[in-house]
Amino acid sequence: MAFKRQIDRLPIIPANARVNNVTCHYCIVGCGYKAYSWPINQQGGTAASENWAGVDLSEQQYQDTDAWYAPSMYNVVRQDGRDVHLVIKPDVDCVVNSGLGSIRGARMAENRRSEVTGTQLQRLTEPMVWRYGSWQPTSWDDALDLVAQVTARVVTEGSEDDLYVSMFDHGGSAGGYENTWGTGKLYFGAMKVKNVRIHNRPAYNSEVHATRDMGVGELNNAYEDAELADTIMVVGANPLETQTNYFLNHWIPNLQGATLSKKREMMPDEPHEAGRIIIVDPRRTVTVNACEETAGPENVLHLQINSGTDMVLFNALLTHIADQGWVDQDFIDNHTALGGELAADDAMGEVAGASGQEMLPRKPRTEGQPTDLTTFAEALARNRTSIEDAAEITGLNPADIIKAAEWIAMPKEGGFRRRTMIGYEKGIIWGNDNYRTNGALVNLALATGNIGREGGGCVRLGGHQEGYVRPSDAHVGRPAPYVDQLIIQGGGKVHHVWACDHYKTTLNATEFKRVYNHRTNMVKEAMDAAAGKTREELVDAIVAAVNAGGLFSVNVDIIHTKIGQGAHVILPAVESGEMDLTSMNGERRMRLVERYMDGPGVAQPDCLIAAGIAQNMERVLTEMGRTDYAAQFQGFDWLTVEDVFNDGYRQNAGGGEFVTYDRLRAMGNNGFQEPAVGLDGETIVGTPRLYADGKFGTEDGRALFCVAEWNGLQAPGKEEQRANHAFLINNGRSNINWQNWFLDQDNEFVRDRFPYPFIQMHPDDLAELGVAQGDLVEVWNADGATQAMVYPTDTVRPKETFMLFASPAGVQGNVINAGVNELVLPNYKQTWANIRKLSAAPATVTGLSFKSWEYDAG
Ligand SMILES: Nc1nc2c(c(=O)[nH]1)N[C@H]1C(S)=C(S)[C@@H](COP(=O)(O)OP(=O)(O)OC[C@H]3O[C@@H](n4cnc5c(=O)[nH]c(N)nc54)[C@H](O)[C@@H]3O)O[C@H]1N2
Numbered sequence: 090m091a092f093k094r095q096i097d098r099l100p101i102i103p104a105n106a107r108v109n110n111v112t113c114h115y116c117i118v119g120c121g122y123k124a125y126s127w128p129i130n131q132q133g134g135t136a137a138s139e140n141w142a143g144v145d146l147s148e149q150q151y152q153d154t155d156a157w158y159a160p161s162m163y164n165v166v167r168q169d170g171r172d173v174h175l176v177i178k179p180d181v182d183c184v185v186n187s188g189l190g191s192i193r194g195a196r197m198a199e200n201r202r203s204e205v206t207g208t209q210l211q212r213l214t215e216p217m218v219w220r221y222g223s224w225q226p227t228s229w230d231d232a233l234d235l236v237a238q239v240t241a242r243v244v245t246e247g248s249e250d251d252l253y254v255s256m257f258d259h260g261g262s263a264g265g266y267e268n269t270w271g272t273g274k275l276y277f278g279a280m281k282v283k284n285v286r287i288h289n290r291p292a293y294n295s296e297v298h299a300t301r302d303m304g305v306g307e308l309n310n311a312y313e314d315a316e317l318a319d320t321i322m323v324v325g326a327n328p329l330e331t332q333t334n335y336f337l338n339h340w341i342p343n344l345q346g347a348t349l350s351k352k353r354e355m356m357p358d359e360p361h362e363a364g365r366i367i368i369v370d371p372r373r374t375v376t377v378n379a380c381e382e383t384a385g386p387e388n389v390l391h392l393q394i395n396s397g398t399d400m401v402l403f404n405a406l407l408t409h410i411a412d413q414g415w416v417d418q419d420f421i422d423n424h425t426a427l428g429g430e431l432a433a434d435d436a437m438g439e440v441a442g443a444s445g446q447e448m449l450p451r452k453p454r455t456e457g458q459p460t461d462l463t464t465f466a467e468a469l470a471r472n473r474t475s476i477e478d479a480a481e482i483t484g485l486n487p488a489d490i491i492k493a494a495e496w497i498a499m500p501k502e503g504g505f506r507r508r509t510m511i512g513y514e515k516g517i518i519w520g521n522d523n524y525r526t527n528g529a530l531v532n533l534a535l536a537t538g539n540i541g542r543e544g545g546g547c548v549r550l551g552g553h554q555e556g557y558v559r560p561s562d563a564h565v566g567r568p569a570p571y572v573d574q575l576i577i578q579g580g581g582k583v584h585h586v587w588a589c590d591h592y593k594t595t596l597n598a599t600e601f602k603r604v605y606n607h608r609t610n611m612v613k614e615a616m617d618a619a620a621g622k623t624r625e626e627l628v629d630a631i632v633a634a635v636n637a638g639g640l641f642s643v644n645v646d647i648i649h650t651k652i653g654q655g656a657h658v659i660l661p662a663v664e665s666g667e668m669d670l671t672s673m674n675g676e677r678r679m680r681l682v683e684r685y686m687d688g689p690g691v692a693q694p695d696c697l698i699a700a701g702i703a704q705n706m707e708r709v710l711t712e713m714g715r716t717d718y719a720a721q722f723q724g725f726d727w728l729t730v731e732d733v734f735n736d737g738y739r740q741n742a743g744g745g746e747f748v749t750y751d752r753l754r755a756m757g758n759n760g761f762q763e764p765a766v767g768l769d770g771e772t773i774v775g776t777p778r779l780y781a782d783g784k785f786g787t788e789d790g791r792a793l794f795c796v797a798e799w800n801g802l803q804a805p806g807k808e809e810q811r812a813n814h815a816f817l818i819n820n821g822r823s824n825i826n827w828q829n830w831f832l833d834q835d836n837e838f839v840r841d842r843f844p845y846p847f848i849q850m851h852p853d854d855l856a857e858l859g860v861a862q863g864d865l866v867e868v869w870n871a872d873g874a875t876q877a878m879v880y881p882t883d884t885v886r887p888k889e890t891f892m893l894f895a896s897p898a899g900v901q902g903n904v905i906n907a908g909v910n911e912l913v914l915p916n917y918k919q920t921w922a923n924i925r926k927l928s929a930a931p932a933t934v935t936g937l938s939f940k941s942w943e944y945d946a947g
């Protein structure tokens with residue numbers, strides 16, 4: 090594709106190029122990269138002494154050479170005010186990816202903003218304020234003053250409950266320890282904002298309450314465990330496309346038998362084979378295909394489950410495993426709740442045991458806990474599900490369920506317990522009955538003693554990297570407020586939005602956008618009417634408009650987003666690489682990305698923007714005579730991002746005292762696995778696996794089992810939606826697209842592949858609807874409508890489609906209803922709608938390939 094970027098040759102990295110550590114900021118995996126930069130008027134040469142690789146580049150290199158990079162890994166960017174060449178290429182020495190790139194990460198360089206090559210010119214360069222009927226550039230002082238004037242008026246005339254906040258809680262692509270601390274200190278320290286939501290869900294809550302309540306933190310193993318497992322069970326995830334290099338560098342070698350010698354060396358007593366894999370997903374993903382190609386179909390079990398019925402499968406597996414005597418009784422006895430130890434001091438403390446079991450004491454439910462957490466015996470009794478009943482509900486073949494139970498827990502030769510690693514992600518996190526389903530899956534791992542041991546783990550595979558350190562959020566409560574619904578009902582007067590675009594990624598999006606547009610327009614009209622007036626008069630006009638039902642919206646982002654179209658103040662942030670930034674990956678591996686280029690214009694790190702808001706709040710509140718309240722906004726006098734890290738992570742994260750920027754920098758792309766537990770000289774000592782000591786995150790250190798009784802489609806409105814519409818609109822991700830297209834929309838390579846979101850449809854459905862590949866269809870139901878481009882495939886079943894989520898060119902969330910679970914977890918995946926043809930394939934689509942995505946080794 091080099092021709093497209095007007096690049097017919099790449100400069101050679103000189104031997105003396107500057108080198109910085111980079112952790113890819115797109116997905117959870119956090120692959121290591123190196124950023125090489127050097128002055129624009131210099132190039133390396135082919136002689137070994139003249140280039141970074143130290144090899145003779147005039148010779149043909151071997152096929153796996155590291156002395157190579159692609160046009161997508163190259164750009165010209167600004168560094169300390171000067172143009173420099175930049176190459177960002179995978180780091181062969183990083184244990185996460187061992188030199189692998191992915192179709193996302195290997196394009197990091199081309200996705201940097203460059204005034205020389207013209208990439209990502211959409212990046213925001215200065216603050217903007219709504220004036221004279223459009224967004225006008227302005228200074229930080231002017232923009233932050235307006236934000237603080239309006240926010241201070243609203244929270245003092247009403248309360249902090251009138252300030253709504255949407256903010257990232259992750260790391261990597263937006264967030265990171267520095268930025269979660271900066272925003273957290275503002276909204277949870279200086280203020281106690283309760284109406285707050287996270288970037289990907291409409292409340293401030295956990296995606297996986299159940300596993301945490303059971304005492305099992307969700308990122309509890311090491312990537313190495315995927316190399317050591319006898320069986321990997323993956324549920325509702327598509328790791329080839331979504332955790333790419335974790336899958337390619339740690340799962341595939343096990344399935345190929347390439348980790349056998351490592352297994353034998355680490356666990357010499359027990360027998361070993363190449364790994365097997367069980368994949369639970371209603372559609373046949375490219376992950377299934379890749380596993381079959383590498384491991385052979387006989388070592389891959391795809392359980393093509395009916396959408397939303399996973400819990401029943403897990404219960405049947407637990408039942409069968411227990412009935413066969415394959416549980417780890419020692420583990421259950423020593424590390425999980427004992428009947429006698431569970432308090433039974435309230436009305437719910439006793440239960441009539443299912444199927445004639447004796448009465449068992451049970452720990453009382455805590456607030457916001459949707460089901461009972463208890464002993465293995467009680468959970469087994471109440472979750473008991475026959476293979477036949479499970480087959481009926483899940484649509485699976487009974488023999489396959491039994492086979493899965495065998496692969497998970499049937500002892501190996503010599504009586505050794507199988508090592509089974511369980512990984513899950515959005516197919517059940519955003520799936521039906523989140524709490525009980527998550528709990529029923531963790532039950533399986535606990536019953537088979539597969540947490541805290543090599544080759545085990547029961548883990549989220551993850552989305553973004555993590556990077557959470559904030560003051561307590563206890564004031565938010567549980568269940569947390571359903572912020573989207575409150576906004577729709579007229580709640581909130583000021584909305585601060587950090588790095589999220591609900592217009593593309595929320596549920597009930599048709600209604601949300603309709604109301605949001607209306608309410609923010611009321612404020613725009615008031616601002617237009619106050620054109621040319623003083624700051625005081627403008628603030629009065631805005632406050633009058635929000636008191637009349639309007640909403641004042643402040644958007645902190647790196648581009649002008651869709652929700653940003655409703656904003657009145659837009660504040661430009663820098664990205665990873667344009668600031669120093671720390672985060673951890675899916676095995677809790679923490680690294681520092683070193684700043685290797687300038688941010689665009691006057692864009693600032695999010696944490697320092699939060700500090701700017703705090704300082705302006707302090708000033709404005711003091712001017713208002715509210716000195717006590719103003720004093721709460723002190724402590725934001727950070728000068729650098731490292732100051733924020735020292736104030737946040739070092740003081741507040743477990744083991745934070747051992748972690749410094751200097752030590753992280755020295756530890757490079759391998760970093761250490763959190764939590765830090767000490768120092769070996771200047772090397773930070775980490776924790777490869779959680780719960781290796783058998784002590785779980787409950788008061789008494791004993792893990793709890795979860796009662797998971799089947800309630801059908803649990804979220805309000807789902808059963809009716811299914812009954813009244815023809816197609817399941819399953820949805821999720823594609824390999825090439827990163828999230829809501831914020832960079833993709835300005836990237837020719839991605840736009841060439843998918844100008845519109847695809848909807849995978851079975852050929853029978855195409856025939857029935859009279860549509861063909863590339864046609865644009867409308868997807869509609871009682872909750873809204875959206876559109877997508879038809880991609881025929883028989884990897885989805887008839888009447889079951891799969892649509893790419895979060896595209897600006899067709900928002901899948903438009904047709905998701907408002908129903909959430911008891912803890913306000915959205916159920917994006919179970920959505921039903923009708924489909925009709927809108928248009929024949931448009932001109933933009935005629936050159937597109939509609940080939941199968943399946944790899945056929947032939
Ligand atoms: N390429 C790429 N990678 C990404 C991202 C990206 O945008 N692009 N985003 C990152 C983020 S933030 C996240 S959260 C992760 C998400 O990572 P994943 O969860 O792996 O991705 P999804 O495609 O959302 O959903 C995974 C699978 O769930 C299946 N599914 C749907 N309904 C059900 C069900 O009822 N039961 C079961 N068992 N499965 C079901 C879908 O068919 C789909 O194959 O990806 C991360 N990685």
Ligand SMILES: Nc1nc2c(c(=O)[nH]1)N[C@H]1C(S)=C(S)[C@@H](COP(=O)(O)OP(=O)(O)OC[C@H]3O[C@@H](n4cnc5c(=O)[nH]c(N)nc54)[C@H](O)[C@@H]3O)O[C@H]1N2
Nearest residue numbers: 263288289588589590594645646662664828829831894917
């Ligand atoms: N239908 C459906 N909906 C879903 C899901 C699904 O599976 N199906 N999945 C959900 C999930 S798991 C996720 S993670 C969400 C994703 O939903 P969002 O969080 O809305 O999507 P992102 O693309 O991660 O948004 C990143 C935003 O932050 C901006 N940004 C990037 N870097 C920075 C930075 O350093 N600073 C600042 N201030 N801004 C920055 C980008 O421009 C972009 O606007 O969608 C959720 N919605």
Ligand code: SF4
Nearest residue numbers: 113116119120191194
């Ligand atoms: S797998 Fe994830 S972290 Fe690794 S290069 Fe790809 S997007 Fe980046």
Ligand SMILES: [Mo]
Nearest residue numbers: 289551552553
């Ligand atoms: Mo996510």
